Amino acid sequence: MLSKKIEPAPHFINRLFPVFFSIFALLFSPACEKEPPPLKIGFSGCITGQLADLGIAGRNAVTLAVEEINRAGGINGRKIELIVKDDANTPETAIRVDRELIAEGVVAIIGHVTSSMSIAALPVANKNKIIMLSPTSTTNELSGKDDYFFRVTSPDRIQSEIMAKHAFNKLNLRRVACLYDLSNRGFTQGWADNFRTLFEQLGGTVAVSVTFHAKEKFSYLEIAGQLMNFQPDSILIISGALHTAMFCQQIRKTTPDIPILSSGWAGTNELIHQGGSSVEGIIFPQVFNQNSRHLPYLTFRESYRERFMIEPNFASMCSYEAATFLFNILDGWDGKSDLKQILLDHSTHQGLQGEISLDKYGDASRSQFIVTVNDGSFAIVDTIMP
C-alpha cells in the first residue's frame, strides 16, 4: 500500500473563525471613505441684483466646467468642489466672501467678475497667497503688477484703445458724451479715462462725462437729457447691460440716430432683451464672438445651452476659460508649492476662441472683437488680433 505523508490542512473551523469575525467586523464598522478629499475652488462674483447677469453667467460656466471635470474623474483622482459666493457688488462683501472662501480651504478663487470687486478683494488674496483668477475684470489698475491677480481677459486699456481708434477712424466720430456707472468705478472710470486720453490724442473730444451709481435712485430720462445737452455726435455708455439698454431706450426716445458706443460689459443678451430696437447698431469691444465657429467654443456653447437652457455670454466664456485654465494648472500641482509660479510658467492657454497668453503680471492678451447688435442679435464688426 502506498504510504504518503500528507501535511494536514488546518481544520475548516480554524479557517472559518477569522473569516466569520471579519464579516462581523465589517458589518459593524462604518463604511470607509474611499474617495480622497475634494479640491476646493471658489467662485466669487455678483450673482444677485441688477448687475447679476455677468456673475450668474460666470457662475454657470464655472459650474459647468466643474461638473464636466468631476464627471471625467476630477484632478489626479480628486474631485473638485466649487464654492460660490455672492459679492453683491459691494467691496465689503467682496472682501468678506473671499476671506470665507480662503477659510473654507479653497486653493484658488475664480473672480471677481467686476473690476471694482477684484480691486477691493485682491489684498485678501495676496495676503493669503491665493490665486485670484478673474474672468472679466479688465481694470487697468491691476495690470502690470506682480501679485496674485490673474485674468483671462486683456486690461481695459486694450479695449478702450480699440474702441477709441474704431470710433475716430472707422466711425469718424469726434465729439463723444461719456456716461459711466460708479458702482463699478474700478472698471468704468479707468475705461472712460483711457478712452478719453486716446480719443483726444487722435483729435476727438469727450464733450462731457456723466456718472451714475447703479445702486442709487436716478432717472434714466434726466441723465440721457443731460448728455444730449452737450450736443455730442455720439454717446459712450460704460455700464452693465440693463442700464445700458435703459439709457439707450431714453436716448432713442429723442435722438433715434445718434451712434451709441459701449464697453464690453454690456455685451449680454439682457442688453438686447431690454433694449429692443434702441440698441440696434450699438458698438462695443469684446473678447467674445457669439457666432464663433471654433470647435471648443461650439462644444462649450452646446453644453452650456443643454445645462442651463440659455445662451452663454462673454462672461460665461471667460469664466469657463478661467476654470479650465485653473484645472490645467492644478493638474500639475503637487499640493504644496505656490500656484502663482506654476501659473506664470504656463503662460499660454487654449481658450474657447483661440489662444490666450499671459504676461509676467498675469494679464492676458487675446483676440478682440468689435461687436454690434443687428436685428436683435450680436454681430462682429471687426476683429483685432493680439
Place this chain on the structure above:
Amino acid sequence: MKAHNNSGLSPLLFFPGKEPSLQKTLTLSLLIIATLPIIVTGFISLEIMSQKMERDILDKNHAIATSIAGEVSRSLKEPLAILQHAQEMIDNEGFIPNGQKNRYLASICRTYPFFSSIRILDTKGIVRHIAPYNEDYAGIDLSSQPFFKTVSKGKKPTWSSPYIAVQTGQPTISLSYPLEKGVIVAHLTLSYLKNISDRIRIGGTGYAAMVDRNGTVIAHPETVNIAEQQNLKHLPVVALGLEGKRGTLRYTVNSVEWMGSVDIVPVTGWLVCVFQPAKEALSPLMQIRNIIFAGTATAILLAVIAALVIARNAMIPLTMLLESTVKIARGDYNHSIETESYREINTLAKNFNIMTEAVKSREKALKKDMEERRRLEEQLRQAHKMEAIGTLAGGIAHDFNNILGAVLGYAEMARFEVEGQETATYQIEQIVKAGNRARDLVKHILTFSRKGPQKRAPLEISILIKEALQLLRATIPANIEIRKSISTENTTILADATQLHQVIMNLCTNAAQSMEANEKGGMLHVELKTIDTGMKTEHHEFLLESTNPKTDNHEILPENRDIKIYNHDFVPEKVLPPELHSKPGIYVKLSISDNGAGIQPEHLEKIFDPYFTTKAVGKGSGMGLSVVMGIVKNHEGIITVESIPGKGSKFNLFFPGIPTEINRQIETVKPIEGGNEHILVVDDQEDMAETIQLLLERIGYQVTSTTSSIDALAMFRAKPSIFDLVITDQTMPDLTGGQLAREMLKIRHDLPIILCTGYSLRIDEERALAMGIGAFVMKPVDIKELDATIRKLLSE
C-alpha cells in the same frame, strides 16, 4: 521522560493549528446558532420594509408635489383672471379712455399687491401705459423681450421665465396677456410664489421648490437661490421634470442621498419638486435597522459570553486533565483532578483519577518487583557462595577427619608405648587433646555444610528447651532475666537433640552476650508456639501473629529457602516468611529475642557466613551462627532474624511439626528386624567394611565384604544372583560407588543397592536414585537405619 522539552511547558498544553480547537468550535457554533437566524430574518424583513417604506415615502412626496402644483396652478389663475378682465375692459373700445388707462392699471396694482407693475405695450412693443407710472419706462421698446415675442406670436397668455427686473433688481416673472392691439404685461415678484414653497416642509430638512422650464429656481425656501437664479437642472429629478415627466427618484448629490419627486404646473410648465434626504426619509427604517443591528450585536455578545462560559467550564477541567496527563507522563502520580463541570467531564475526570491510581500502583508494583528481583539475585549469589564454601569445607573436613582418625589412633597407640614416661605421655596427651579439638571443629564444619552425621528422631522440643535454659541460667549473668513462653502442645519435631541443643545454646549465648554491656541487665525471651499455615479459613490469623496493621508489606517477603534475612527497616515484626505458605502445614516456632545491642543493618546479611564475627578476637570463633544455620536447614527449617540496633534482636526458627498421629507411629517404631539375605558390602576402608559386615551378620544377614570395588564387580559378575542386595561406599579408588552400582545394574537391573557416603550432595543423591540406586545412607552408619533401609528395599 526526557523526551519532553526543557521549557517546562509541555507542548500538549498548546493547541497546534491542525486540529480544531474545542473552544473555538463551541464559540463559533454558538455564534452561528444565535446570530444567523437573527441576521437572516433581520435582513429579509429590513429589505422588505425598506422597499415598502421607500415606495410610501416617494408616493407621499409625489402627492405633495402634485398638490403644490395644483395650488400653484390655482394661485396663478387669479392674476390670469385679473388680466383677462383687464383685457376685456381695455379691448372694449371706449370702456376705458386712453387717458384713464394708467390710472386703471394703477388701481389694479393697488388692489392686487402681488403685481409689482402692469404695462400695456402696443403692437410694436413700445410701452404705452404703465403703472405705477415711471417716465423711464414709458415709451421704451420692449419688442425684443421674449414674452412680447411669444405672446405676439401665440396670442395666448404667457408666463415668462424669471428675469432680473431693472427697477427692483429682483428676479421677476411676467404674465403677458394678448390684447387686440398689443400686450398687457403684469410683473410679479417671485416672492409671490415663495409663500407657497414656504409652507412646505417635509420632515426636518425636506422641502419643496419650484423651477421654471429652464431649471432655474423660482420658488425655494432659501430665497438666495431665487436671487442667484440657481439652475437645478443637474438634479436628476429636475432633469426628469424638464423632460416632461412626473415621478419620483432616488439619487445622490455630493455623497448625500436624496429622494425627489417632481410634478408639473400645467399652465406654466414649471416644475414643483419635493426633496427629502433619504437618510431622513428613511430614518424610521434606520431605527429599525439599528434595532436589528443592536439585537444582532447583543445576540452575538451573549453568544460569545455563553460560548466562553460553556467552553470555559468545559475547558478548565479539560486543561486540568491535560496538565495532569503531562505530569503523569512525567511520572508524577499524586494528582487527582477535582472538577465541577458537566457530568461527562466530571465522569471523565473521575475515570481518569481511577486510571491514574491504577497506573500508579502498577508502577509501584513494578518497582518493587524489580527491587525484589535484585534482592533475590543477591541472595542467590549469597546462597551460591555458601554452597561453595560448604562443598569445599565438607570435602576438606571429610578427608581431614580420616587423617585425624589416623593421628588420634596412632597417638593413642603411642601413649601406650610411652607409658611411664611423663614427658612423652604429657606431650601425646596434648596431641590427643588438640586432635579432639580438631575433631570438634571438623564436626562443626560438617554440620554447617550439612554433611555431618545426624540422628533425627521425634523430639519434644519444649522439654529440650527447658533443659537448655536450665543449663544456660547457670552460665549467663544474673542480671539477665530469662522469660519463657513455652507451649507444650504439638511441639514435637523430627530433630537431632544434640544439634538442636547446640542451636539453642548458641543463640541464647549470643543473646546474653549482646546484653552484657548493659549494666541494667536485660531480658532474654524464649518463646515456643505452634502455628498452622494450612488452615485457610483463618489464614490471616495464622499468617500474622499479632494485630499489627502493617500488612501491606507482606509481598516483599523473600522466598529463598536457604537464608532468611529480613531487614528491620522494611520487614515488620511477627510476619511469617512466605515459604511457610508455599508449604502449608504445622510449624513449631521458636523465637529467641533480647533487648541487647542489636545487629547493624550492614552486618545482617553476613551473620550466617562462616567465620564472620563482630566479637573481640578470642571471644568467638565466627562459626556459631553458620552452624546454627546449617542445623536448621538440615532440619528443613527456616531461620529469620529481626534486629533493631540498640534495641535488640530476635531470631525466629520454624521447624516442620509432626502431627500427633505420626508422632505416635514414630514412637512405636519396631526394634531391629534383621534378615537372612545375602548382602555384598564394598568399602575401601577395611575397618569400615568389617564393621558393617559384623553389624549385619549380628542381625542375621549373610554378608560378603570386600575393600576393592574391582573385586566386588568381578564377584558380582561371576554370580549375579547370589547377592540379594549391595551396600557400597561412594568414595573409592578405581571404581566409585556410583560407577560400581551402574555396572552392576547393567548386569542386574533390579538389584537393590545402598550407597553409603560420608557426606552427600543432594544433587548426587537425586542422580543416584534416578539411575537405579535404591537408597542413600549417611556415614557413620546407624545399624537401625541401615536395617530399616535394607528391609524397605528388599520388601519392594
